[in-house]
Amino acid sequence: MRSIALLTSGGDAPGMNAAIRAVVRRALAAGCRVFGVHHGYAGLIAGEIEELDTRAVGDIIHRGGTILRTARSEEFFTEAGQETAIEQMRRHGIEGLVAMGGDGTLRGALALHRRGVAVVGVPATIDNDLAFTDVTIGFDTAVNTALEAINRIRDTATALGRTFVIEVMGRHSGQIALVAGLAGGAESILIPEVPYDLDEVCARLLRGRERGKRHSIIIVAEGAASGLEIGQEIEKRTGLETRVTVLGHIQRGGTPSGRDRLVASILGAAAVEVLLAGRSGVMVGIRGEEWIATPIEQVLATPRPLPEAWIGLAEVLAR
Numbered sequence: 372m373r374s375i376a377l378l379t380s381g382g383d384a385p386g387m388n389a390a391i392r393a394v395v396r397r398a399l400a401a402g403c404r405v406f407g408v409h410h411g412y413a414g415l416i417a418g419e420i421e422e423l424d425t426r427a428v429g430d431i432i433h434r435g436g437t438i439l440r441t442a443r444s445e446e447f448f449t450e451a452g453q454e455t456a457i458e459q460m461r462r463h464g465i466e467g468l469v470a471m472g473g474d475g476t477l478r479g480a481l482a483l484h485r486r487g488v489a490v491v492g493v494p495a496t497i498d499n500d501l502a503f504t505d506v507t508i509g510f511d512t513a514v515n516t517a518l519e520a521i522n523r524i525r526d527t528a529t530a531l532g533r534t535f536v537i538e539v540m541g542r543h544s545g546q547i548a549l550v551a552g553l554a555g556g557a558e559s560i561l562i563p564e565v566p567y568d569l570d571e572v573c574a575r576l577l578r579g580r581e582r583g584k585r586h587s588i589i590i591v592a593e594g595a596a597s598g599l600e601i602g603q604e605i606e607k608r609t610g611l612e613t614r615v616t617v618l619g620h621i622q623r624g625g626t627p628s629g630r631d632r633l634v635a636s637i638l639g640a641a642a643v644e645v646l647l648a649g650r651s652g653v654m655v656g657i658r659g660e661e662w663i664a665t666p667i668e669q670v671l672a673t674p675r676p677l678p679e680a681w682i683g684l685a686e687v688l689a690r
């Protein structure tokens with residue numbers, strides 16, 4: 372393989388730039404030409420492709436977002452869109468593609484693989500909703516951003532003796548809520564994967580107040596419920612003064628954590644090694660300190676296991 376392209380697609384995630392740097396420099400070290408595709412699959416269709424050298428990815432390892440920009444493309448999921456994308460790759464002499472992003476990006480990668488394109492996926496999404504990797508790139512930073520916000524809210528919650536509902540991102544996944552909730556000392560964590568009983572949440576709040584608790588923090592995953600509605604309902608049912616904070620896109624930005632940069636560097640380089648070894652249609656993932664490669668079909672068909680027991684643990688520890 373003499374020429375590799377890479378793109379970032381879907382929601383950006385902190386650490387994507389570190390992964391881009393790793394792909395480019397690992398491929399250059401192997402003697403390949405490297406092309407960056409701007410705006411994800413939409414840019415592949417439109418031919419927004421430029422050659423990258425080692426300096427093009429200098430000074431980006433610590434930056435959030437993605438220098439290649441990103442997009443969500445519906446056109447790519449049409450036959451005509453995919454044919455045009457493949458034609459663009461041919462025109463530029465591109466023999467392999469690295470696609471970074473979440474499940475939508477992997478679906479796109481699988482479509483290309485089925486059409487005979489050599490393609491490897493790199494899991495990068497704050498949602499951490501993919502199986503066959505300990506973690507997706509961006510998750511650790513998003514959790515730490517949420518934790519910083521929770522710490523700050525805790526100060527004012529204690530000062531005024533209030534209950535706070537904090538809504539976090541994650542789309543259909545409760546991973547950010549679960550980890551930020553447990554590590555942030557939340558009293559209740561509501562996630563889409565586990566049914567919750569709001570009466571029980573309220574009863575726990577009131578029991579806490581009886582024990583002398585001065586404030587309460589409840590973490591709601593956006594996929595479970597609207598934080599605003601939960602906050603209003605809690606105030607109505609308990610009479611406790613309640614405030615709501617929706618963290619939103621703050622969780623997507625910022626300098627990537629050390630862990631995200633490490634995982635991104637390992638997986639970006641691994642994606643190139645997989646292509647050089649002649650494999651295609653796989654996602655690279657991290658397992659401990661090693662990387663693994665799993666067929667994308669299998670990744671998409673496997674729900675990510677969730678440590679549900681952590682909800683109960685958070686409740687016990689928040690006494």
Ligand code: F6P
Nearest residue numbers: 382473496497498540541542623
């Ligand atoms: O998939 C990443 C994510 O940030 C989700 O957590 C969230 O639901 C979604 O993207 C938001 O998408 P958008 O940036 O298009 O509003």
